[in-house]
Amino acid sequence: MSIRLSRNLREGDHPASVPAPIFKLLQELLMVKAGCRRMDFLFFDDLGKRPYLVPALIVISSLAFLLLNVFGLTHGISYVLPHLLYFPIILTAYYYPKRGILFTLGLSLCYCALAFTVVAPTNAEMVSAIARSAVFVIIAAVVSNISGRMHHDTQMCRRLVSVVRSSGDAIISETFDGIVTDWNRGAEMLYGYTAEEIAGHSLFRIIPPDRQEEKRHLMERIRQGDVVERFETERITKDGTHIQISLSLSPIRNNRGEIIGISEIAHDITERQRFQKAILMEKEQWERTFDAVPDMIAIIDNQFRIARVNRAMADRLGISTAEAVGLQCHDVVHHTAVPHGLCPHRLLLTDGHSHSVDIHEENLHGDFFLTVSPIRDPDGTVAGSVHILHDITERKKMEAALRKSEERYRTVIENIQDVFFRVSRENTIVMASPSAVKVFGYGSVQDLIGLPITSLWKDPQKREELLDALKARNGAVQDWEAEFKKSDGSAFWVSLTVRLQTDEVGGYAGTEGIIRDISKRKKAEEALKSALKKLNMLSSITRHDILNQIMGLRAYLELSKEDLKGTKYEAFITKEDQAAEAIQRQIEFTKYYEDIGVNEPRWQDAGAVMNEALTQLCPAGVDVQVAVDGIEIFADPLIVKVFFNLMENSLRHGERVTTAQFSAEETGEELVIIYRDNGVGVSEADKQKLFRKGFGKHTGLGLFLSREILAITGISIVENGEPGKGVRFEIVVPDGAWRKTGL
16 A cells, blocks of 8 residues: 555545645655755755754644544544644654654554543444554555655755765756856856856856857757767856866756756866976977987887887988887897897896997998996886987097007107107106107106106296296297206207196196207307307408598598699599598498397387387487387397388488388288388389389498398388378288287
């Protein structure tokens, strides 16, 4: 009967044995199973929140309705009042499903006892009372069954509601028109709209315009009963931010299984996609870097198969990077069927360590420095290796060339007559050629090694001057003359060509160079100087005697001129005196240039020499500017006479000279020293004869000797001035004969 009553409740078929109000209440309780939300509005559900009220209602109502039934039985009312007992029965079965039937049995016994004892019942009345008690039990069983399942479903429903409300994902219910019906807390956090703001509005407000047709297509799929899982798309939050989401859609069905809406679960994947994009970018960057490495790289597994190669390796093999994958490394690289015995990869698989070796591989066309490093799986087992081949073909060629060069260098050092030396930072000799034994008189080269370099100098202080010169001349000097000592203490002259050595930060690290014994040359120079000195003395005496004779001749010519004054011989005497005067000037002029070539050329400050010549001449009324500074020239010491002679010619022949200037210009590797004035200049006809011996209005030797002085060290002189606008003498100093100071 309980099963039939349950079916009647579901189908709405009201049995005559159950009062209409009770049947409606049972139907309402049954509807709780179909929708948990309906339960929230039941009056009895609110009563359950008061734990002492329900038991009190059950006890009071039971006693009250039993007393009313006693009253009814004593007054002959036995049909209506028993129905009042349904209230405590249903209340007990609803709130206490497991005790409802026991309570109803007890209440039924009480009712039957009253019906049989209060009045003397007829047989029909006794059957009616027992039937009512049976109905009470059936009603209690049905309510207890429905209530038990309802309580279970209610708890389940509440748990589901709690899960939905607390979910971090957005869970939304919507109609097929896109109208939002449910909007959980996760949706509020994801999209920024509260449930009150969005409920009853179209969901299309959070869908970008270019995605709305996509949404309609998905809705149509749900209408057909499909389920969409993990569909990645885009949405717009309340503040206008575009986010990426993973969308799952499923249909919502009613009790009859009809699809009435859409359930949508959205998970924010913006960070995940950003992370994935970052990983892809890193992967692409790694691949670009891998392919951009000029060294050849190959990843080999433990079966000698190529897992990957970079572009440099593939190009050297003559195949693409994809074609190389899976090939046997020994086959494609070495063209052998099996790896050779000393294969670094084989050794790595055996001992698990990295290996490095220089190899020559004909199939790769060169020499390489090979490094193999192990690749391990998560368990630490060697799964393969990374091969890196650095092309050292050029280095090998350079090493071979260096060995040959060292052999030639060693041959030169061992056979050189001059002494090659090298001095350390501590100023001790660390290297010397075998010739040093003969030059310095030591027993062997080893006797020299470790000695202070100053022990070879006659005057150690002179070496400090050499170091200062090295620093001032860009770290190199040539033909520096100094006196050294042999092992026996005897002094001798040497010529030094030295280069300064520096460390990584430019500090002093020693010197190296060549020592040449010039003792014989020095003796020859001294002998030559002695001979020249004697010749100069003879020349001076002879010049003095000639000048004395010329002075006497001119005195007698003056007396003869007085005696023959007024005669035709007076003119002859005048010409004779002029010739004697010319001879006298030429003899006197040779005094200034008798030392040409006597002293060896040396480096001289060009500006200082010009100022010295200016001081000697002191040209009155002429402003001479010297615009040459920081330049040294290698020339004969008499170069001061050249600058003197140029200024003297301006005074003698420039006629209207008021200004003159010395300047310098660099033209390629040469230096041009320019002297100009504002006089009458030199005519085109005279330019060709200007430097000839005897040309000119005075001695005819000044410019001639100037050119000879300059030519001693390869310096030339020309006149390129414009006639009428002053002279322009250009002194061309070749490369190597000039330098800048202070470098």
